[in-house]
Amino acid sequence: MAIRSQVVGCGSYLPLRVMSNDELARTVDTSDEWIRKRTGIRERHLAADDEATSDLGLKAAQAALEQAGLAPDDLDLIVCATATPDETFPATATRIQAGLGMTRGAAFDVQAVCSGFIYALAVADNFIRCGQAKSVLVIGAETFSRILDWEDRGTCVLFGDGAGAVLLCAGEGRGEAADRGVLSTHVYSDGRHHDALYVDGGPSTTRTTGVVHMEGREVYRHAVVRMAEAIDAALEANDLTPGDIDWLVPHQANLRIIESMGHRLNLPRDRVVVTVDRHANTSAASIPLALCEAVSDGRIRQGDLVLMEAMGGGFTWGSALVRW
Ligand code: UT7
Numbered sequence: 001m002a003i004r005s006q007v008v009g010c011g012s013y014l015p016l017r018v019m020s021n022d023e024l025a026r027t028v029d030t031s032d033e034w035i036r037k038r039t040g041i042r043e044r045h046l047a048a049d050d051e052a053t054s055d056l057g058l059k060a061a062q063a064a065l066e067q068a069g070l071a072p073d074d075l076d077l078i079v080c081a082t083a084t085p086d087e088t089f090p091a092t093a094t095r096i097q098a099g100l101g102m103t104r105g106a107a108f109d110v111q112a113v114c115s116g117f118i119y120a121l122a123v124a125d126n127f128i129r130c131g132q133a134k135s136v137l138v139i140g141a142e143t144f145s146r147i148l149d150w151e152d153r154g155t156c157v158l159f160g161d162g163a164g165a166v167l168l169c170a171g172e173g174r175g176e177a178a179d180r181g182v183l184s185t186h187v188y189s190d191g192r193h194h195d196a197l198y199v200d201g202g203p204s205t206t207r208t209t210g211v212v213h214m215e216g217r218e219v220y221r222h223a224v225v226r227m228a229e230a231i232d233a234a235l236e237a238n239d240l241t242p243g244d245i246d247w248l249v250p251h252q253a254n255l256r257i258i259e260s261m262g263h264r265l266n267l268p269r270d271r272v273v274v275t276v277d278r279h280a281n282t283s284a285a286s287i288p289l290a291l292c293e294a295v296s297d298g299r300i301r302q303g304d305l306v307l308m309e310a311m312g313g314g315f316t317w318g319s320a321l322v323r324w
Pocket residue numbers: 029030031034035038039114153154155157158215216217218219220223253254257281283311312313
């Protein structure tokens with residue numbers, strides 16, 4: 001029998017404050033029309049001044065535990081994907097651990113920006129497969145609003161805040177694609193592309209946190225190619241074809257990129273989960289937020305084959321295939 005990481009619960013949290021494109025257009029030289037046409041974004045949620053990334057992550061974590069009917073001390077590990085930690089250290093995951101009242105196991109962060117959830121899922125799945133953990137909470141939580149230059153229309157219109165969490169538990173199967181659980185994860189990076197997407201600051205350089213800089217067209221060009229490659233790797237590793245996929249849950253950066261990935265898989269539009277219109281790009285939180293929405297409204301059901309893909313600063317990119 002093969003050990004599989006099975007999804008037993010998921011939860012999400014979005015800050016209450018919603019900012020529309022029109023509201024943004026009052027302070028920066030942009031328009032609702034431009035933002036919608038180029039990105040598909042209509043609005044985004046923004047964390048309150050007293051809300052930190054760990055506060056968002058904690059609420060998503062609590063919702064996932066509640067859905068699974070598990071207690072914090074049933075967990076062996078928390079892996080939190082974030083590029084906007086509360087502090088340089090300790091890890092945001094340990095703040096969430098304390099907030100949950102979890103007094104055993106381990107908690108740490110993973111940093112792969114917008115690919116962070118795929119990376120964290122890969123780490124969690126490997127802990128479970130090798131028997132070092134039986135139950136792992138995988139969280140994507142971000143407050144990108146804190147690292148935006150609100151005068152740079154090329155970036156500030158694109159991002160939002162939020163958190164999502166997925167709870168994985170070890171289960172047994174024959175290791176076949178028909179079995180429930182994480183079937184595969186593929187992660188990649190190419191550090192030569194630093195300058196296309198980065199934050200100009202950090203403890204060992206400027207000692208303070210900087211703001212996001214992005215060459216949008218360059219990122220776009222790489223995103224469509226790299227994510228397509230990661231999708232192909234996932235299908236090939238599991239001996240599956242695009243026709244086997246029930247749902248595509250992509251990183252939510254740009255509707256045009258999302259649609260081109262769906263088109264490539266020949267998936268009808270209603271089989272591609274889209275939240276970018278309401279959430280904008282929430283970096284590591286975007287996939288678990290989209291997943292939780294599609295699970296809670298009954299679209300994704302047990303037994304469905306769910307494909308996820310992401311691309312972010314680094315560059316980093318990857319894919320994950322899960323039998324729900
Ligand atoms: O999560 C990590 C992964 N990130 C991504 O995947 C993002 C990938 N990139 C993109 O989604 C797109 O490149 C953007 C949405 C960021 C930009 O769209 P674009 O179609 O590539 O536009 P552009 O950057 O080439 O800019 C076109 C024009 C420029 O004006 P000129 O030079 O043609 O006169 C920009 O100055 O649009 C202008 N522009 C804006 N206009 C109004 C840029 N931002 C804005 C804005 N409002 N917010």
